[in-house]
Amino acid sequence: MSKNLFPFPFKQQLSKPSTWLFLLTTILLHIFLFESASWKVSPASSESDIPASVSVYLRPETIEDAPAPNAPPSVEKAKTSVTTTAPVTKKEVPSLDQQTDTKPEPPQQESSTTETNNTTTETPVIAESTANPSDGAAMPEFSFKFPPPAELQMEVSYAKVNDSPTTGVATLTWERDIEKYKISIEVGINLLITKLNLMTITSEGYSDIYGLMPVVSHDIRRTRAATAIHFNHKDKVISFSSSNKSIPMENGAQDAASILMQLAAIGAANKSQLEVGREFSIQVAEGRDATPFLFRVIGEEEIDSKLEPETGKLTTVHITRPPKPGFYNSQLDIWLAPSLGWYPVQIRNTESNGTITNQVVTSIKQNIRYEN
Numbered sequence: 622m623s624k625n626l627f628p629f630p631f632k633q634q635l636s637k638p639s640t641w642l643f644l645l646t647t648i649l650l651h652i653f654l655f656e657s658a659s660w661k662v663s664p665a666s667s668e669s670d671i672p673a674s675v676s677v678y679l680r681p682e683t684i685e686d687a688p689a690p691n692a693p694p695s696v697e698k699a700k701t702s703v704t705t706t707a708p709v710t711k712k713e714v715p716s717l718d719q720q721t722d723t724k725p726e727p728p729q730q731e732s733s734t735t736e737t738n739n740t741t742t743e744t745p746v747i748a749e750s751t752a753n754p755s756d757g758a759a760m761p762e763f764s765f766k767f768p769p770p771a772e773l774q775m776e777v778s779y780a781k782v783n784d785s786p787t788t789g790v791a792t793l794t795w796e797r798d799i800e801k802y803k804i805s806i807e808v809g810i811n812l813l814i815t816k817l818n819l820m821t822i823t824s825e826g827y828s829d830i831y832g833l834m835p836v837v838s839h840d841i842r843r844t845r846a847a848t849a850i851h852f853n854h855k856d857k858v859i860s861f862s863s864s865n866k867s868i869p870m871e872n873g874a875q876d877a878a879s880i881l882m883q884l885a886a887i888g889a890a891n892k893s894q895l896e897v898g899r900e901f902s903i904q905v906a907e908g909r910d911a912t913p914f915l916f917r918v919i920g921e922e923e924i925d926s927k928l929e930p931e932t933g934k935l936t937t938v939h940i941t942r943p944p945k946p947g948f949y950n951s952q953l954d955i956w957l958a959p960s961l962g963w964y965p966v967q968i969r970n971t972e973s974n975g976t977i978t979n980q981v982v983t984s985i986k987q988n989i990r991y992e993n
Contacts, residue, residue: 759872762901765832766890767882768962770796774984777808782975790816791980793965795882800827804878819843824878826852831873832883838876838906850876850906859911868911870904877907880914881965884955888938889963895938897921912948916940924956924967927983937966944973961985 773793780786789810796803803825809818819842826836838850849862857870875883880903888895897920902913919939926935937956944950950973958966966982 761831761873763832763887763894764890765828765883765886767797767802767828767886768795768889768964769987771962771964771985771987773964773982774986775980775982778977778979780977780979789819793881793982797828802826802828802833802879802882804882806878822878824876826879832886833875833879835874835876835879835906838878840877840908848908850911852876852906859906861906861909864909866909868906870911871913874904874906874911877905880905881955881968884916884940885957885963885965888957888959892938892959895940895957912945914942914949914953915945916942922956926958926966926981928958928961928966928985935966936960962987 773795775791775793777789777791778786779789789808791806791808794803794805794807804823806820806822807818808820809816811817821839821841823839823841824833824835825838827834834854835850835852836854837852839847840849841847851860851862852870852874853860854870858867859870859874860867873883883903895918897918899918900915902915904911905914917940919941922937922939923934924937925933927933929935935958937958940955940957942953944952952971954967954969954971955965956967957963962985964982964985968980970978
């Protein structure tokens with residue numbers, strides 16, 4: 622079988638040397654072509670293998686890490702990266718949140734500095750409002766200690782120049798509890814069996830760090846309609862029922878009745894507050910206007926008084942309010958008695974035409990209870 626494997630003509634061709642040379646050449650050519658083909662394919666395959674492995678296995682990491690180095694070039698880019706990459710797939714959100722927690726630190730610092738700047742700009746405003754004397758938060762000029770409730774009986778004289786004086790009587794009632802107070806001054810004349818009231822001035826309100834704080838003051842007279850003065854402490858305005866006029870209210874503003882006990886409380890708190898030569902201003906509302914009363918301390922004076930029956934003399938502290946052109950033409954003098962609880966024991970008003978109204982305390986009855 623092996624001998625007849627190839628036909629005879631084919632055997633003759635194999636016996637020729639040219640045939641073997643052709644076969645050898647053909648085999649070598651195929652080997653050369655095969656090797657050259659492997660040289661061209663192997664580099665291309667190696668280059669294609671590298672990116673294939675990178676693209677397949679490293680793509681998730683490059684997507685997460687790639688924006689990280691490109692995000693911090695500027696604060697604005699960081700902000701845009703946060704806003705644009707936030708709506709990515711749910712798997713990538715936690716990694717982006719970590720990046721936003723670290724990257725946007727500069728804008729957070731900017732916002733914190735602006736907040737601190739806002740606080741620093743607000744602080745001077747508060748300091749300025751506290752230090753402003755016209756503001757409600759300004760500290761008071763005096764300390765106060767109010768005398769006990771009492772009823773003061775007074776003799777009144779009204780004398781014009783070159784005319785006989787007219788006499789009368791008056792009662793000053795001072796009532797106060799922990800917060801509220803009420804002052805009433807009634808002026809009239811004694812008849813045979815009764816008293817005829819000619820004028821009644823009342824003041825009601827509270828007390829605070831500025832002393833008495835009037836809320837309303839009434840002026841009732843026989844010869845004219847009653848009037849009222851209202852103190853709006855919330856809006857810091859004084860209004861008058863007799864007119865549409867309203868005036869800004871200063872701290873410690875008083876009325877014609879409360880000013881007497883306000884001065885008494887200043888002296889009772891500390892006598893040095895009424896040292897000789899001291900001047901101070903208190904806004905007082907009366908009639909249809911409210912003006913600053915400029916007081917000046919004259920000093921100690923000894924006056925005639927029925928309150929000292931043995932000697933008839935009483936040591937007092939004299940305070941005056943001189944006339945002020947354009948505001949008030951009369952002079953007001955008040956005498957306080959330190960030995961009697963600093964109650965006002967004499968009040969005198971001298972008008973520009975020489976008319977004098979004088980009120981002298983003849984008796985003091987304390988422990989008057991305040992009734993609501």
